[in-house]
Amino acid sequence: MVTRRGRDLDESDIRVRPNRRGSRPRTKDRPAHRDAVPARVVAVDRGRWRTVVDAGGDDEHEVTAMRARELGRSPVVPGDMVALAGDTSGREGTLARIVRIQDRTSFLRRSADDDDPTERPLVANADLVVVVTALADPEPRAGMVDRCLVASYVAGIDALLALTKADLRDPAAFLRDYAPLGVDHVVTHVAPDGTIVGLDALRERLTGRISVLVGHSGVGKSTLLNALVPGAGRATGAVNDVTGRGRHTSSSALALRLPDRSGWLIDTPGVRSFGLGHVDPDELLDAFEDLAPLAEECPRGCTHLADAPDCALDAAVAEGRAGTAGPSRLLSYRRLAEALRRNDPWDV
Structure with a gap:
């Protein structure tokens, strides 16, 4: 029998190192945060979001918040309606958590x-x-x-x-x-x-x-x-x-x-460029409402670019038809369309 300092050892003397990952079973279920407080994001500053709680209510107040882990890398921007958990009092030194982003009407x-x-x-x-x-x-x-x-x-x-x-x-x-x-x-x-x-x-x-x-x-x-x-x-x-x-x-x-x-x-901050790399080229023509109806006269598969044969846009602008904005608008559209098509991975 093994002894320590003159006495017998039993199971209480054996230390078992606990599992570092914890003994609780892992789950994919996330907290529902049913008591989360609605708020509007008004500013973003170095990993902290300034929000206004109860926008439109009499007790409106500002709350500083951080992003909850479950949001991942989802962007949170001014104008977003979010749900806050934790300390939403807005007192100095307090920090709430943004646990949910409400569905957006526009982005x-x-x-x-x-x-x-x-x-x-x-x-x-x-x-x-x-x-x-x-x-x-x-x-x-x-x-x-x-x-x-x-x-x-x-x-x-x-x-x-x-x-x-x-x-x-x-x-x-x-x-x-x-x-x-x-x-x-x-x-x-x-x-x-x-x-x-x-x-x-x-x-x-x-x-x-x-x-x-x-x-x-x-x-x-x-x-x-x-x-x-x-x-x-x-x-x-x-x-x-x-x-x-x-x-x-x-x-x-x-x-x-x-x-x-x-x-x-x-x-928004003043910008020196406003790129449209995220826009699908097929969506661009519809944004030029003066040119889009004229493009219906183009042959099938027309790219509407400067080198497109028989493009109806050229004829319409040259004839000065009512509803067209002139050569400068067509040039502007084509300049953007060229850049977007170069950026389109499906346009090979």
Whole structure:
């Protein structure tokens, strides 16, 4: 008999190392989180999400949250409606968990460039994209407007053109190419006394909606936002004298409630590119509503590109048929279509 210090040993003296993975059986079932609290994501900052609990309620308050493990890599962006578990009091130093993302009504995305298929989610659940472009200083870039309109169409979101700095240039020439599309627009400029002419028209279109501002840096997005939401405090910047482009002033998307709780406005960082690498080339033509009906006259299998034989789009534009926006629109479509088809893995 083995002894220790003069006594016999029994089973209580034998240490068994516990299973490091735990003795509880593994299960694929996830907690239901039936008591989770609904909230709206308003900002994302370094792995933390700022949310508003009970959006629309009298006890509305902000809660900082982290992503729960069960969400995996699912993107969570401003505008998302989520469910929170844990400490949702919003007290300083507390942290809740985002355990569920509600079904989205829309999802606006872009890529860094047309040859980059990686999606970069911008906002969720928006029902209006406000494409902000300056008529001068910096010069308007129709290609950027076209891309934003295409992304809006693919996402199923209405679009509005907000033309700023109308005191520097008449908007008529710029709008001529977009009149056949029927895209709504407002024209604004800053008066000498600092007020924004045209702001009431813009505010009227935003009422009752979840809107997102997109546009190049320096076109006046932050100026409009600060006027629409007093106290927002978004930084404004000037245009670079050398490059003619705006300087980045906003580094992250931010959702803000309009005064009188009449809607939400999401400001996105100024971008220098708006790639459509995530868009299927077959969806692109439908976004050009002035050209799509004319393409029905094309021969079967027509690519509608510049080298396509007997493309009806060329004849329609050359004849100046009513409803076409002219050569510049066709050129814009083909430029995007060429890039998208080069990016299409099925187009060999």
